[in-house]
Amino acid sequence: MSTFETIDDAGLALRIRAAAKRGLLCAPGFGDPVAAALIEAHRRLGCARVVVVVDGTAQAARLGYGHFDAVGQLAQAGVAVRVAPGLRLGTLIVDEQGWSFATPPLLVDATMEQAVAPNAI
Numbered sequence: 134m135s136t137f138e139t140i141d142d143a144g145l146a147l148r149i150r151a152a153a154k155r156g157l158l159c160a161p162g163f164g165d166p167v168a169a170a171l172i173e174a175h176r177r178l179g180c181a182r183v184v185v186v187v188d189g190t191a192q193a194a195r196l197g198y199g200h201f202d203a204v205g206q207l208a209q210a211g212v213a214v215r216v217a218p219g220l221r222l223g224t225l226i227v228d229e230q231g232w233s234f235a236t237p238p239l240l241v242d243a244t245m246e247q248a249v250a251p252n253a254i
Contacts, residue, residue: 162199
């Protein structure tokens with residue numbers, strides 16, 4: 134049975150840090166806590182076991198889908214980042230669990246930094 138959950142950057146980072154085998158994050162963007170967790174997972178699990186796909190366009194940044202600096206941190210740490218312009222829905226897979234989530238851009242809903250409404254399943 135699926136349950137609705139609330140996932141924000143802190144929740145993403147917590148789940149990524151719990152990865153024992155592998156992690157995949159596809160999202161329009163993310164912030165520093167997620168970048169730090171991905172870098173740590175990359176170092177701990179190896180580059181083939183951590184996959185990151187992000188929108189990565191200037192438009193996504195202008196709308197408030199994450200922070201470009203966070204994506205830059207991954208590149209500096211050697212984490213491979215795949216770019217998918219227009220990506221708006223998120224997917225997180227950690228080991229044998231997966232979540233699908235949507236976060237509105239901060240331009241539309243700045244309150245999502247302190248999310249309390251369900252946005253994931």
